[in-house]
Amino acid sequence: MVTSATLLSLSLAAPAFADESPTASPTTTPSATPPANMSTVGGERLGQSGTQVNLGTGAPVLPKDLTARSWIVADAESGDILAAHNAHWRLPPASTLKMLFADTVLPKFPKTMKHKVVTSDLAGIGSGSSMVGIKEDETYTVHDLWLGVFLRSGNDAVHVLSQMNQGIDQTVKDMQAHAEELQALDTHVISPDGYDAKGQVSSAYDLTLFARSGLQKKDFREYCSTVRAKFPGETTKNEKGKTTRESFEIQNTNRLLTGDGDISTYQGIAGVKNGNTTNAGATFTGVAERDGKVLLVTVMNPEKNEHNEVYKETARLFDWGFQATGKVQPVGELVPPRGLDTTAQPGASASGTSAGDSDNASTKPVAASSAAKGGSSGVGVALAITGGFLVLLVAGVFLVNRRWPLPDLMRRRR
Helix, strand or coil: CHHHHHHHHHHCCCCCCCCCCCCCCCCCCCCCCCCCCCCCCCCHHHHCCCEEEEECCCCCCCCCCCCEEEEEEEECCCCEEEEEECCCCCECCHHHHHHHHHHHHHHHCCCCCEEECCHHHHCCCCCCCCCCCCCCCCEEEHHHHHHHHHHHCCHHHHHHHHHHCCCHHHHHHHHHHHHHHCCCCCCECCCCCCCCCCCCEECHHHHHHHHHHHCCCHHHHHHHHCCEEEEEEEEEECCCCCEEEEEEEEECCCHHHHCECCECCCCCEEEEEEEEECCCEEEEEEEEEECCEEEEEEEEEECCCCCCHHHHHHHHHHHHHHHHCCCEECCEECCCCCCCECCCCCCCCCCCCCCCCCCCCCCCCCECCCCCCCCCCCCCCEEEEECCEEEEEECCECCECCCCCCCHHHHCCC
8 A cells, every 4th residue: 555655656746846857958068167057956056156155153164275176065864065166067977977877777686696798798888997807708796796886986897787777778768867856957878887978967966966865775885885895707717627716806996985195094984986087087976974974075076186186175075064064054955856755744754664775775765864773764654545535645755864874884984
């Protein structure tokens, strides 16, 4: 009965929260400077160019050495945007677009499923792409492939999973549809791996929506927070005809997780995805928790040409955000997906029912928190029978999951 009511609710859902058509075509080529009028999804202030912030009493000033073309600091639980800079500027996303790819495709295949790679699976991979090292005629589990996507940003892993998902074209259509469902209307998908392509754009706002949605999935959280893992190598045969297959270690390319020569592992970091291409420059979306507060920060294309600059600016924005929490007025919000209401109606569950946090969850995303492990998330539904009709009081309520467990890896780093 609940399932039927939920499906009914989606078909009868109210119009989208956004002020744009989901089929609106983004600019083919990103502008050299932020447009005077950008999207106002999430709030009027977000459509303005430049830095948007409302500092209250005792609030720290924003870092003065930020050079990114676009950035955003948001509360992952409430969706409040604490500060933003050109939040809706449509720019090339690079491999941060893989967050949308994962949020779209990850629920479709069980992690134990095996796939033998054929030549066509690896066709069309862009020159110079980041690769995890997938080989033809070798068999991989879905779990292996997702490690390749998240840790090494492997375009080869993305292409194999896309072929499993009825091909590249179908995957692009699925990603575009999911972006529109999430109200990420700045995004135009051309290639599922984020490889530079004419007309492929996203925004700091949209990338933050993708991260927030993906982080509702247990597997997504675990993959994006994994520092290193073993990946299957090639099968070899010795002189006696015995076959063996060894593995090799892969490490996450997210430098706030792993650290680097000029940057330390960030306290409380738990993912999510980085990217870097010629057109996009460096891009990054991160999630971190400190003192029970979870923040999302997205940084796109710092102008300062310094090693690991995108991570350094992200770390400074995280530091500011944790200090500024409760001392600033939001300048906007991360909107919920289409068809979901943010306010529970009479009769709605106050805490929601258990849903959507499984390995293959394909449910609507909910807002995030890291307060504790083992809690529930999901949809509050209340039904009433009136005059012989099934009346839907609440369906698909966008509730805060106050028990959203971030990985233990992050907790050891607080």
